[in-house]
Amino acid sequence: MARVSMTVNGVQYDQDVEPRLLLVHFLRDTLGLTGTHVGCDTSNCGACTVHLDGDAVKSCTVLAVQADGSEVTTIEGIGSEGDLHPLQEAFWKNHGLQCGYCTPGMIMAGADLLAKNAAPSEEEVREALAGNLCRCTGYHNIVKAVLDAAETTKGVPA
Amino acid sequence: MITGRGRYVDDLVLSGMLYMAVVRSTEAHAKIVSIDTEGAKTATGVHGVFTSEDLDLEAPLPMVWIPPGVEVKTPETWPLAKGVVKYVGQPVAVVVGADKYGVVDAAEQVVVEYDPLTVVVDPEEALKDGSPLVHEEFGTNQTHEWTIGGGDMDAAWADADVVMERRIVNHRVAGAPIEPRACVADFRAGALTLHLTSQNPHLIRLFMSGEFGISEDKIRIIAPDVGGGFGVKIMHYPEEVIAAWASRKLNRPVKWTETRSENLTSTIHGRDQIDYVKVGAKRDGTITGLECTAICDLGAYYTLLTPFIPCFTGFVISGCYKIPNLKYTARGVFTNKMATDATRGAGRPEATHLIEVMVEQLAAELGMDSLELRRKNFIPKEDFPAEVAIGVVYDSGDYHGSLDKLLTHVDVDAFRREQEELRGRGIYRGIGFSTWMEICGLAPSRVVGPSGVGLQAGFYESSIVRIHASGAVTAYTGTAPHGQGHDTAFAQIVADRVGATPDQVDVMHGDTGTGPFGLGTYGSRALAVGGESLAQSALKVADKAKRIAAHLLEAAPEDVELSDGKYSVKGSPDKGMTLAEVAGAAYVPENLPEGMEPGLEETTFYDPTNFTWPFGAHACIVDVDAETGKVDVVRYVSVDDCGPAINPMLIDGQIHGGVVHGIGQALYERIHYDEDGQLVTGTFVDYALPSAADVPSFETDRTETPSPVNSLGVKGVGEAGTIAASAAITNAVIDALRPLGVTYIDMPLSPQRIWSAINEAGPVVGDVPHDPGKQGGEWNGHGSGSAGSGPTAPSEGGGA
Numbered sequence: 001m002a003r004v005s006m007t008v009n010g011v012q013y014d015q016d017v018e019p020r021l022l023l024v025h026f027l028r029d030t031l032g033l034t035g036t037h038v039g040c041d042t043s044n045c046g047a048c049t050v051h052l053d054g055d056a057v058k059s060c061t062v063l064a065v066q067a068d069g070s071e072v073t074t075i076e077g078i079g080s081e082g083d084l085h086p087l088q089e090a091f092w093k094n095h096g097l098q099c100g101y102c103t104p105g106m107i108m109a110g111a112d113l114l115a116k117n118a119a120p121s122e123e124e125v126r127e128a129l130a131g132n133l134c135r136c137t138g139y140h141n142i143v144k145a146v147l148d149a150a151e152t153t154k155g156v157p158a
Numbered sequence: 159m160i161t162g163r164g165r166y167v168d169d170l171v172l173s174g175m176l177y178m179a180v181v182r183s184t185e186a187h188a189k190i191v192s193i194d195t196e197g198a199k200t201a202t203g204v205h206g207v208f209t210s211e212d213l214d215l216e217a218p219l220p221m222v223w224i225p226p227g228v229e230v231k232t233p234e235t236w237p238l239a240k241g242v243v244k245y246v247g248q249p250v251a252v253v254v255g256a257d258k259y260g261v262v263d264a265a266e267q268v269v270v271e272y273d274p275l276t277v278v279v280d281p282e283e284a285l286k287d288g289s290p291l292v293h294e295e296f297g298t299n300q301t302h303e304w305t306i307g308g309g310d311m312d313a314a315w316a317d318a319d320v321v322m323e324r325r326i327v328n329h330r331v332a333g334a335p336i337e338p339r340a341c342v343a344d345f346r347a348g349a350l351t352l353h354l355t356s357q358n359p360h361l362i363r364l365f366m367s368g369e370f371g372i373s374e375d376k377i378r379i380i381a382p383d384v385g386g387g388f389g390v391k392i393m394h395y396p397e398e399v400i401a402a403w404a405s406r407k408l409n410r411p412v413k414w415t416e417t418r419s420e421n422l423t424s425t426i427h428g429r430d431q432i433d434y435v436k437v438g439a440k441r442d443g444t445i446t447g448l449e450c451t452a453i454c455d456l457g458a459y460y461t462l463l464t465p466f467i468p469c470f471t472g473f474v475i476s477g478c479y480k481i482p483n484l485k486y487t488a489r490g491v492f493t494n495k496m497a498t499d500a501t502r503g504a505g506r507p508e509a510t511h512l513i514e515v516m517v518e519q520l521a522a523e524l525g526m527d528s529l530e531l532r533r534k535n536f537i538p539k540e541d542f543p544a545e546v547a548i549g550v551v552y553d554s555g556d557y558h559g560s561l562d563k564l565l566t567h568v569d570v571d572a573f574r575r576e577q578e579e580l581r582g583r584g585i586y587r588g589i590g591f592s593t594w595m596e597i598c599g600l601a602p603s604r605v606v607g608p609s610g611v612g613l614q615a616g617f618y619e620s621s622i623v624r625i626h627a628s629g630a631v632t633a634y635t636g637t638a639p640h641g642q643g644h645d646t647a648f649a650q651i652v653a654d655r656v657g658a659t660p661d662q663v664d665v666m667h668g669d670t671g672t673g674p675f676g677l678g679t680y681g682s683r684a685l686a687v688g689g690e691s692l693a694q695s696a697l698k699v700a701d702k703a704k705r706i707a708a709h710l711l712e713a714a715p716e717d718v719e720l721s722d723g724k725y726s727v728k729g730s731p732d733k734g735m736t737l738a739e740v741a742g743a744a745y746v747p748e749n750l751p752e753g754m755e756p757g758l759e760e761t762t763f764y765d766p767t768n769f770t771w772p773f774g775a776h777a778c779i780v781d782v783d784a785e786t787g788k789v790d791v792v793r794y795v796s797v798d799d800c801g802p803a804i805n806p807m808l809i810d811g812q813i814h815g816g817v818v819h820g821i822g823q824a825l826y827e828r829i830h831y832d833e834d835g836q837l838v839t840g841t842f843v844d845y846a847l848p849s850a851a852d853v854p855s856f857e858t859d860r861t862e863t864p865s866p867v868n869s870l871g872v873k874g875v876g877e878a879g880t881i882a883a884s885a886a887i888t889n890a891v892i893d894a895l896r897p898l899g900v901t902y903i904d905m906p907l908s909p910q911r912i913w914s915a916i917n918e919a920g921p922v923v924g925d926v927p928h929d930p931g932k933q934g935g936e937w938n939g940h941g942s943g944s945a946g947s948g949p950t951a952p953s954e955g956g957g958a
Contacts, residue, residue: 018259029258034169035162037385039336040418044842047336075162088160095807098815099641100159101166101337101385122855130851133842135336135386136641138814138879139850 004068008033009077017064023057024048026064027074035075035104039133046132049105049112050074056112058131075104078111086149087111096145098136106132110146119150164383167340167353172411175342176205178401179261180414181251181268182424183243186279186494186835187292187458188272190241193251197267203256204264205408210238213403216371219394223466225612230302230490233293235459237396237403243272244292244458245496246837247423249396254404254412277835281455281491282432292458292492301456301465301490306472308547309483314447318438322523326515327904328508328884330430330455330829331822332845333501335640337385338416339425341398345406349376354398356668357387357638358678361615363670365394366402381668384640388819389500390425391640392680393461422840427829428501430455431468431488433512439520443531447483450475450512454490457497463504464497465490469611470505470597476546477513478557478595478773479535484547494835500680502819503880506596511905514592514885518892519902528889529570532593533558543866552595552771553865553873556799560861561593564775564797567857573779581897586782587792588894591775592886598874599686599770599867600677618765619683620674621691623652623699625758627745629738631656631663633695636676637688638668642876643808644684650804651689651870655696656703657723657737674761682772682874685804690868691764698760703740706758709751710735710743770865770873774798776817778886782894784916787909789825789891795857796882800875801865809875810858816879817856822848823880824887828906 001016008031015030027033027050036059039047048060051073079085087107090096097103106129113120113128120128125146126139134142195207219235239250251268255261276290283289284299292299315321342353350370356362359379367374384391397414405412416425432453438446454468468488475486521528536557537544544552573589580587600606601617608614620636633652637644649663666672677683700720707725708715711733719728726734735743740758743749747756779793796813803809826846830838839845864871884905891907892900899919903911 020259025258028169029171032171033162034166035164037166037337038168038415039338039385040842042418042841042843044847045336045418075160080161084160091160095643095811097159097641098643098811099335099337099386100164100383101335103159104162107160126850130849133336133847133849134815135334135388135819135847136815137811138816138818138856139853140814140855141811143850143855 002065004064006067006070006072008072009074019063019065021064022060023062023064023067024059027059033074033076037101037104039101044133046109047102047105049108049132051108051112056109075107078107085111086152087146090145090149090152094141094145094148096137096141102132102134106134106142110149113146114150114153119154122147159383166337166383166385167342167355168415170342170353172342172344175411175413176254176256176408177258177261178404178412178414179253179265180249180397180420181253181265181270182420183239183246183248183250185243185272185274186246186277187275188243189275190239190243190250191271191273194269195251197269198253198264201260201264201267203260204253205256205410206254206404207251207268208404209251210236210240213238213400215369215399215403217368219396219399220365220462221460221464222462222614223612224608224614225304226609228302228304230465231296233459237399245494246835247420247496249400252400252404254408277494279493279495279831279833279835281453281493284491284493285453285489292494299492301492303487303489304469305485305487306475306548307485308549309447311447311449311483311485314438314483317440317446319441320523321436321438322516322520323436324516324519324902326433326435326512328429328431328433328511329905330498331428331501331827332422332829333388333390333426333428334421334845334847335386335388335390338418338421339391339395339397340415341401342411342413343398343401343405344411345402346409350402351378351380352398352402353380353382355384355391356381357384357391357640357680359638359668359670360636360675361678362394362398366399369399370402378671381638387640387680388502389428389504389680392678393426393499418842419840422845423837424496426461426497426499426501428498429508430498431471431508433508435512435516437516437520439524441524443524443526443534445479445481445535448475448481449485451487451489454488455493455495455498456490457495458492459497461497461499464499466613467498467500467505471509472548473550473597474506474509474595476548477510478537478593480537480546481535482547495831502816503877504681506877506881507820507884510592510594510596510881511885511888514594515888518590518889522901528591529561532561551768553768553867554863555595555771555773556861556863557593557773560773560775560797560799563859563861564777564795567795567859568777586784586894586898588780588782588890588892590778590886590889590891590893592882592889593775594878594882595771595773596878596881597769597771598682598877599766600681600683601766602768603765616765617677617687618763619687619691620676620761620763621688621695622673622759622761623656623692623695625656625699625737625741627741629736629741631658633663633665633692634673635665635667635688635692636673637679637684639679639684642679642684642812643805644688647685647805647808648689648692651693652696655693656699657720657725682876685870685872686770686868686874687764687766689872690766690870691762693869694762694764695760698762699758702758702760703737705751705754706740706743707735710749766867768867770867772798772800772873772875772878774878774882776882776886778890780887780890780894782891782912784898787912789907789912791821791854791887794854796879797859797861798875798878799861799863800878801872802862802870803860804870804872812875813858813879814856816877817883818848818853819880820883821853821887824884824905825907826852
């Protein structure tokens with residue numbers, strides 16, 4: 001067993017984990033943060049996207065031990081009912097989700113994009129989301145939602 | 159869901175819950191010589207290791223199509239393999255234990271000894287005399303032969319000036335919802351609660367009642383949030399049965415969650431028809447006949463509807479056209495593969511693809527504009543309800559109208575000028591059309607039932623509209639949404655009819671414990687059948703409410719109307735009663751009309767009189783890179799008619815998703831087994847779903863032609879995009895490459911296939927048409943040709 005210590009959504013955790021435990025399973029099963037999802041086993045689908053020390057990562061391809069000493073933000077941490085992140089608001093308004101399973105990953109990937117490029121073009125949004133698969137929406141409204149959120153947060157410091 | 163608080167099956171944790179891992183066959187066809195479970199049984203945390211010998215079930219897994227007069231060879235299918243395996247991924251044993259990773263380790267300790275048998279992979283080879291058999295007991299690999307037709311095919315060819323034949327492959331794909339299948343089974347104290355990623359909980363409950371020999375009321379199936387279905391979550395699978403059995407055996411809840419690899423080997427696949435199509439026409443473009451024989455690769459064992467799916471292709475084989483002579487024959491074939499079954503469109507994408515591709519092939523042959531050819535043959539608006547040659551009756555349609563509307567968005571003349579100019583610069587741009595129609599709103603029970611089509615089910619839909627004492631409203635539906643937004647549409651329908659606002663209506667679904675027997679969500683039926691059922695329950699409630707209000711307002715019931723959210727006497731809107739006031743009177747019933755029961759809730763079981771038949775017209779513009787074979791979808795425009803648009807945003811969402819699903823099959827996705835029956839496309843690395851970077855934004859428009867079948871006039875739209883898109887893309891690519899001598903290419907239109915087609919076609923000499931056989935299109939009448947299980951080049955994967 002290995003000991004990991006990390007902050008997730010602002011809460012400090014110290015846990016014993018198997019070295020092979022994936023970060024996504026640590027978040028879902030150990031910490032009960034089930035908003036981050038598993039959709040594949042080859043790092044293609046992006047449903048597991050979280051932020052690790054400020055960068056989007058696919059948590060299915062990160063070991064919990066690799067996140068030792070780090071700050072992790074999941075979908076639960078970027079906003080909540082009554083205090084939605086602009087992306088969450090935009091996904092809702094623009095019908096950017098149907099079944100909702102890819103949505104947390106899409107939002108986290110979108111947040112990473114907007115943190116680095118506050119005014120992306122449609123093409124830039126599509127490229128940035130190329131690592132997040134959706135089977136329901138055809139991406140049209142997801143792209144619209146991200147562009148809408150970019151518009152809303154224009155000029156507002158991150 | 160936007161805050162990560164969705165409740166999907168894998169999110170659920172029950173106290174004392176164990177995990178299940180499945181040991182699956184690595185052989186496509188083999189005898190099981192032995193299964194050594196000793197190592198697994200003694201692994202840490204393992205509570206049990208089980209094989210078919212342990213499972214005592216009263217009934218096998220169901221397949222519900224028993225067509226009168228047609229013999230369908232139906233293998234008995236049990237959850238765990240009994241002595242033999244017939245497809246890679248078939249469940250052989252399970253390990254149940256306390257740790258999620260530990261059970262996977264333990265499963266690797268299970269040693270299965272196989273004695274390999276000959277593998278059958280090519281469905282056309284499988285049909286030949288002397289082929290090795292998938293199921294010895296049937297003496298053949300043909301599962302069944304089913305035909306639908308009308309008119310006289312000999313007359314069709316005699317009347318024709320031109321007869322064309324093509325071999326069109328509609329290849330095997332996976333449904334691939336982003337949420338894999340999962341279940342949590344809690345079978346303690348003689349009652350089962352099963353949390354399941356299901357599109358139809360009540361059906362699952364019925365089947366499991368038979369399998370476990372307990373009455374339905376001892377079983378509760380709950381589908382919480384379901385992360386996409388696309389048909390693959392309709393079926394009743396081995397894993398949920400085994401998990402329930404293990405839970406009862408071990409007296410603990412048992413969770414099983416599929417990995418994506420398991421999803422691609424052991425969740426149903428879709429499509430997989432080789433369509434031999436023959437079409438005849440007069441010089442002026444009038445189509446005299448269309449005949450199709452489909453070789454349908456069904457896999458080794460059936461799931462719920464496997465051999466039935468090609469029937470849907472037959473039901474819409476006339477397309478939008480008045481074709482006097484029609485025949486569709488489905489020949490099903492056993493192979494050593496996973497079962498095919500309903501995946502988004504279920505047989506109708508196959509029909510639209512072959513029809514709309516043939517229409518453009520025919521137009522090219524005749525030297526005619528394909529839109530003019532379509533118009534010439536469209537069923538005119540005045541002819542509806544229209545009976546087509548095979549005997550089905552389309553409810554309503556306006557094919558000319560939707561094409562006209564499409565062309566207000568697409569200037570074809572301007573496109574042709576642009577196309578020529580770009581070609582001069584070495585850019586191959588093409589336009590393809592797909593005028594589609596389909597059959598959905600499943601289904602009129604008297605048509606599809608045991609004596610009719612042969613399904614052992616009804617396809618009505620149940621609903622309850624319950625007004626609570628405080629005036630709150632709950633709407634129960636037997637449909638089971640998984641992203642379609644039914645809650646929104648249903649709330650609107652009920653609210654409008656009972657005098658509430660949509661946010662006052664709570665829609666409940668997906669739990670057999672809370673509503674009557676319902677048939678679930680698939681086949682674009684939820685609004686047309688489920689919505690209509692709710693509308694009728696709501697109207698029954700409104701009717702009772704009017705009688706209560708009339709009684710209390712001392713008026714005649716016929717003088718009371720629901721207006722502006724109040725039940726009031728016509729002409730005196732200020733002296734009305736709100737729904738809450740009426741409910742108060744119903745639940746504190748000191749003054750109700752003579753003979754009226756207290757309470758205010760109504761139930762409806764609605765059985766539609768017909769299917770519904772949506773339609774539309776799509777246009778697609780692509781650029782093809784002649785050097786690399788890469789296709790870029792430049793523009794995609796759709797005009798779709800699903801009747802009155804109750805919620806346009808939801809409709810557009812279904813079209814966007816459906817079209818990308820169709821683009822996925824046309825350009826990127828392919829399930830491919832090699833000659834040993836090994837699944838080569840077993841992960842998302844090889845099975846390429848389109849990403850946001852692979853598709854454009856879409857331009858969607860509508861016509862609204864009500865259906866006479868239900869009071870809402872609605873038709874359903876969930877599958878429409880998928881039904882239309884693959885033909886539009888294929889036609890566009892062919893249009894782009896005709897100058898290079900390419901006249902036809904099979905899907906998936908991968909870069910390698912396109913490059914090969916261009917290079918095999920060679921330079922164009924005059925206007926001599928090139929042999930479509932070289933591009934995968936020829937039919938010589940006897941079913942031979944390139945390998946049926948995949949494309950001609952072995953190293954093709956699923957795309958870029």
